Amino acid sequence: MIELENVSKSFTLHNQGSAVIPVMERVNLAVAAGECVGLVGASGAGKSTLMRVIYGNYLAASGRVMVGDLDVAQAEPRQIIALRRDTLGYVSQFLRVVPRVAALDVVAEPLLAVGTPIEAARDKAASLLAELNIPERLWSLSPTTFSGGEQQRVNIARGFAYDYPALLLDEPTASLDAKNRATVLRLIEGAKARGAAIIGIFHDEAARDQVCDSFIDVSAFSPQVAA
Amino acid sequence: MSSQTGDQEMTPLLQVNALTKMYGPRIGCKDVSFDLYPGEVMGIVGESGSGKSTLLNAMAGHHPPDRGEVVFDTRADGPVDTLKMSEPERRMLGRTDWAFVHQHARDGLRMSVSAGGNIGERLMAVGGRHYGEIRTQAADWLGRVEISDSRIDDRPSAFSGGMQQRLQIARNLVTGPRLVFMDEPTGGLDVSVQARLLDLLRSLVREMGLSAIIVTHDLAVVRLLADRLMVMKDGHVVESGLTDQVLDDPQHAYTQLLVSSVLQV
Numbered sequence: 391m392i393e394l395e396n397v398s399k400s401f402t403l404h405n406q407g408s409a410v411i412p413v414m415e416r417v418n419l420a421v422a423a424g425e426c427v428g429l430v431g432a433s434g435a436g437k438s439t440l441m442r443v444i445y446g447n448y449l450a451a452s453g454r455v456m457v458g459d460l461d462v463a464q465a466e467p468r469q470i471i472a473l474r475r476d477t478l479g480y481v482s483q484f485l486r487v488v489p490r491v492a493a494l495d496v497v498a499e500p501l502l503a504v505g506t507p508i509e510a511a512r513d514k515a516a517s518l519l520a521e522l523n524i525p526e527r528l529w530s531l532s533p534t535t536f537s538g539g540e541q542q543r544v545n546i547a548r549g550f551a552y553d554y555p556a557l558l559l560d561e562p563t564a565s566l567d568a569k570n571r572a573t574v575l576r577l578i579e580g581a582k583a584r585g586a587a588i589i590g591i592f593h594d595e596a597a598r599d600q601v602c603d604s605f606i607d608v609s610a611f612s613p614q615v616a617a
Numbered sequence: 618m619s620s621q622t623g624d625q626e627m628t629p630l631l632q633v634n635a636l637t638k639m640y641g642p643r644i645g646c647k648d649v650s651f652d653l654y655p656g657e658v659m660g661i662v663g664e665s666g667s668g669k670s671t672l673l674n675a676m677a678g679h680h681p682p683d684r685g686e687v688v689f690d691t692r693a694d695g696p697v698d699t700l701k702m703s704e705p706e707r708r709m710l711g712r713t714d715w716a717f718v719h720q721h722a723r724d725g726l727r728m729s730v731s732a733g734g735n736i737g738e739r740l741m742a743v744g745g746r747h748y749g750e751i752r753t754q755a756a757d758w759l760g761r762v763e764i765s766d767s768r769i770d771d772r773p774s775a776f777s778g779g780m781q782q783r784l785q786i787a788r789n790l791v792t793g794p795r796l797v798f799m800d801e802p803t804g805g806l807d808v809s810v811q812a813r814l815l816d817l818l819r820s821l822v823r824e825m826g827l828s829a830i831i832v833t834h835d836l837a838v839v840r841l842l843a844d845r846l847m848v849m850k851d852g853h854v855v856e857s858g859l860t861d862q863v864l865d866d867p868q869h870a871y872t873q874l875l876v877s878s879v880l881q882v
Contacts, residue, residue, distance in 0.1 A: 404870030405877070446859060448866040467845045467859040468654050488819060488841050489812040502823060 391556050391587030392421040392444065397453030397463070399436075399443055412613040413439055417453065419606055423555070426578065426588040428602035431609040437591045438483075440608055441558050444589065445480050446470040457556055475503050479554035483561050485533055485541040493519065493536070493544050494529040500552040511551075518547035521573055539565055550577045557581060559590040563597045575600055628690050630655045630796060630828050631676075636685030638668075638675045644852035645671035649685070651847065651857065655795070658822055658829045660843030660860060662836060662875070668852035669832045670800055676830070677717050677798045678707050689714070689796070712742045716789035720801035722781035726773045726788065732759060733769040735788045743792050758787040762817060779810035783817070790821060797829040803838055815841055836879055840864060848872045 398415035402408060414436045421427045429437040442448040443462075444455055450463040457478050460469055474480070479500070487496050494515050501511035519529055522543040528536065533544045546562055559578070563571045571594070578601045581588060592598040598605075629652035638645035646668035653659055661669045675682040678699060686698045692714065699707060711717070719725040726735055736755040737745070745751050756766040762783035764776075773781050782802065789797065802818070803811040819842060822829060833839060839846055839860055847857040848869065856869040867873045 401866070402868070404873050442865070447861050449858075449862060449868065467862075468657060470859050471657070471844050486840075488816050490816050 391423045391458065392419075392589065393454075393456040394419050394444070395454040395456075397443065397455055398451045399439060399448060400451050414608070414611040415613050417608075417611045421556075421587040421589055423585045423587050424582050425604075426582055426590060426602050428598050428605045429589060429591050430598075430605050430607050435609045436611065437608050438560055440611075441480075441560055441589065441591065445478065445558055446473070475500075477554060478556045478558070479549050479552065480558045481546055481549035481560060481562050483542075483564070485545040485548075487533060489534050490532050492530045493524065493533045496533055496544060497547045497551050500548060504552060506552075514551055515547065518551060519544070521577075522547050523570055523573075539567075539570075542566070543570060546574055546577070550581065553581070553584060554586060556587045557589075559588060559592075561591055561593060563592060563594045571597065627654060628696065629653060629688075630657075630690050631830075632686070632688040632696065633676060634686040634688070636672065636675055636682050636687065638671050638680065638682040644668070646675065646682075646849070646852045649854055651854075653796075653828055653830065655828055656822075656826050657845060658827075658831065658843045659845045659847060660839030661830065661832045661847045661849060662834060662839055663849035664834065664875075667849040669849050671852070672849070673798055673800055673830065673832045677715070678711070679717075712739065713792055714795045716792075716794040716797045718785055718789055718797060718799040718802050720804050722773070722778070722785040725785040726781060728772065728774050731770045731772055732764065732776070732784055735773065735784060736791050739788055739792050754791060758791050759784075761821075762787045763813070779806050779814070782806060782810075782814060786814075786817070786821075790825070790827075793825065795826075795828060797827055799829060799831045801833050801835075802831065803835065804833070811838070818842060836864060836876065848875065 394417050397417040400410055400412040402410050417440065419427065429440060431437055439448060443450050444457065446462045453463060455462040457473060460473050462470060494512055497515035497518060498511040501514060502508065516529065524540060524543055533541050536544065542565065549557065562574050566574060575597055578588065590602065631653040634650050636649045637647050649672055661672065663669045674680045676687050682700065687700050688696045689699050690696050699710065717725065730738065733752060733755040736758050737751040740751050740754060756769055759766050759769060764780055764783060773784055776784060803814050806814065815838065821827060831843060843860045846860040846863045848855050848863065848871065850871045856863060856867065856872045863872060864876055867876050
């Protein structure tokens with residue numbers, strides 16, 4: 391479902407003497423449907439960067455980034471927009487939403503985007519918010535006013551509202567209490583069971599071991615400094 | 618309408634080819650080309666004087682460009698170069714499938730006509746004749762843009778800036794256009810009003826399947842509203858792509874400067 395071949399990524403800082411900062415090279419990985427691969431490596435090794443390359447948020451410098459039939463590294467914006475709507479979900483560490491939109495609608499949005507009727511979308515959103523212990527009195531409020539942990543759970547609910555065939559999860563269990571952590575792990579296992587291909591970053595080792603089928607150490611992709 | 622699946626052969630709603638507008642020897646905008654597909658929202662950013670408003674006005678037919686094509690997929694005849702249309706044809710398009718939201722609401726409203734009249738006028742321009750129906754629709758649209766229908770007979774001059782802007786949007790969208798041009802639609806508004814307007818625009822885009830081209834200098838606005846982004850400098854497009862990719866991993870020196878210059882709140 392997700393397959394990377396010889397991918398590299400570098401940043402060119404045009405306004406700082408055109409410094410070129412290579413961040414990763416020769417990335418090869420494959421994730422099949424129903425499989426969860428964990429990205430590991432020290433902070434700064436490039437786990438989130440790799441995830442952003444797969445999501446099309448960062449432009450790969452070379453190589454192929456296949457998600458389903460689409461090469462994200464070469465795709466047109468509208469193809470990536472369609473991919474993100476229909477195929478590839480992403481739970482980032484930060485919630486980014488239009489202020490003033492109710493949490494319930496924030497969570498329902500991915501379903502509305504694929505044409506789910508509004509009642510069905512809201513029902514699903516409500517059940518996810520309940521499962522993640524967001525008190526019902528908050529559902530009609532904008533999550534921009536929520537605590538960090540609540541925002542993170544809204545973000546997770548949003549990521550699992552629609553059944554994406556492929557999912558990227560950046561620290562989905564960070565800073566959650568035991569009960570919510572268990573819920574998130576159950577959601578991940580549910581997604582795997584229905585055949586989703588998942589790439590995750592977990593600092594929580596127990597969580598990682600519970601849901602991941604294999605691991606990739608991204609430090610292996612750091613550019614080799616010429617001796 | 619949400620028949621947006623692996624549609625490789627979908628016809629672009631708008632195809633802009635090598636559009637150029639000069640002001641004497643000075644470049645307004647030069648060789649701008651892009652395709653816009655149904656349901657897409659594209660942002661155009663750049664500093665003052667970069668040519669973004671010139672481009673918008675050239676596309677919308679307000680200021681005729683010197684060269685290039687603006688091909689619109691019309692309902693009746695398929696893709697047609699709007700710059701070659703006759704004036705009445707283009708005006709008809711401007712009343713039906715196209716809409717233009719001005720930065721200053723008073724440029725897009727008739728200030729001496731009531732709020733209801735401002736909306737009704739557009740309906741009458743496309744053949745609406747039944748007073749009761751026009752008034753009902755006007756009231757419905759006032760509701761959608763969150764203006765109380767007790768204000769239907771008030772003139773826009775009695776409205777706040779944010780209300781005027783919402784009224785302008787209602788006036789523009791009541792005829793169900795397929796393409797909306799917007800020039801700094803949230804400029805000059807309080808941030809609280811901006812957020813409300815952004816939410817409104819997003820839901821209208823989704824519910825009506827609108828395509829939109831939004832000129833703004835506010836990067837936060839495009840991040841929330843636009844799927845795609847075009848960055849202009851000195852009349853040229855220096856970078857374009859997926860909005861979050863352009864903002865988070867800008868490739869051009871100017872875009873990098875623009876993105877890194879944003880003040881954090």
